[in-house]
Amino acid sequence: MKIKFTKMHGAGNDFVVLDCTREPFSLTPQQLRFLADRHFGIGADQILVVEPAEAGEADFKYRIFNADGGEVEQCGNGARCFVKFVYNKGLTEKKRIRAKTMKGVIELELKEDGMVRVSMGTPSFEPSSLPFNPQGLPSREIRGFKQWAVRYKGELVWFSVCSMGNPHVTIVTDDIESAPVKELGPFIENHPAFPRRVNVGFIQPITEHEANVRVWERGAGETLACGTGNCAAAATSIELGVLSSPILTHNRGGDLRLAWEGEGEDVELFGPAVTVFDSEIEVP
Numbered sequence: 001m002k003i004k005f006t007k008m009h010g011a012g013n014d015f016v017v018l019d020c021t022r023e024p025f026s027l028t029p030q031q032l033r034f035l036a037d038r039h040f041g042i043g044a045d046q047i048l049v050v051e052p053a054e055a056g057e058a059d060f061k062y063r064i065f066n067a068d069g070g071e072v073e074q075c076g077n078g079a080r081c082f083v084k085f086v087y088n089k090g091l092t093e094k095k096r097i098r099a100k101t102m103k104g105v106i107e108l109e110l111k112e113d114g115m116v117r118v119s120m121g122t123p124s125f126e127p128s129s130l131p132f133n134p135q136g137l138p139s140r141e142i143r144g145f146k147q148w149a150v151r152y153k154g155e156l157v158w159f160s161v162c163s164m165g166n167p168h169v170t171i172v173t174d175d176i177e178s179a180p181v182k183e184l185g186p187f188i189e190n191h192p193a194f195p196r197r198v199n200v201g202f203i204q205p206i207t208e209h210e211a212n213v214r215v216w217e218r219g220a221g222e223t224l225a226c227g228t229g230n231c232a233a234a235a236t237s238i239e240l241g242v243l244s245s246p247i248l249t250h251n252r253g254g255d256l257r258l259a260w261e262g263e264g265e266d267v268e269l270f271g272p273a274v275t276v277f278d279s280e281i282e283v284p
């Protein structure tokens with residue numbers, strides 16, 4: 001089967017975007033892994049599939065698949081690319097779009113300067129929302145905000161949990177470059193306390209409103225940026241009192257801007273969305 005695709009990225013978090021609004025088709029997890037494969041396929045952290053929404057519920061349905069072929073709930077950088085994709089392909093004339101994801105409807109806005117603002121929904125710090133089963137793990141509170149620890153190489157590593165629709169752990173570090181993202185990331189991603197696995201973010205506050213961030217993504221490994229990982233890390237850092245809104249984050253693939261006014265409010269994410277090329281590929 002030959003399919004048309006668009007390669008895009010948001011701060012270096014890269015995507016294969018598929019238009020299934022006119023002709024629906026479905027791909028097996030093996031075919032999705034092939035598309036994401038950087039040696040034998042196109043290469044991507046996630047595959048984004050645009051579908052029509054049910055009448056009245058949203059403008060589009062937007063599905064997200066990790067490079068390992070698993071379908072997931074939410075993707076912040078992908079959401080920005082999705083907006084640019086539907087607008088540039090003439091699938092809509094709207095610049096404010098509502099998109100239905102696995103976890104509900106998110107609101108997006110294409111700005112005049114080409115940047116995209118996404119309302120990513122309210123963060124939840126409830127363990128059950130990830131899900132996270134903390135039984136047996138050491139715990140503590142900082143300013144009334146709960147943290148837990150895993151033992152890694154003989155040391156306790158303290159972390160917080162946050163759901164942005166998808167599950168996140170955030171670890172505050174004082175040196176982002178030496179943070180063991182590639183070792184501790186997969187260790188926590190696959191820890192039995194997280195039955196649906198988890199994304200693992202590291203954040204190094206620089207000033208009250210600025211931080212460095214790296215994220216080990218569930219089902220994709222370390223990416224150059226993770227939008228929901230940045231949202232979770234920002235909201236967690238605000239709760240811990242180490243950062244204040246608004247926050248500028250530096251990621252290996254570029255900068256993102258975030259704002260969160262506290263409990264019950266949506267996290268706002270701003271950043272770039274770039275089209276790299278359009279092409280087609282024979283999928284085995």
Ligand SMILES: N[C@@H](CCC[C@H](N)C(=O)O)C(=O)O
Nearest residue numbers: 075076077166218226227228
């Ligand atoms: N890159 C994304 C998140 C994609 C999904 C994530 N790996 C998960 O498994 O939840 C983003 O920009 O948010």
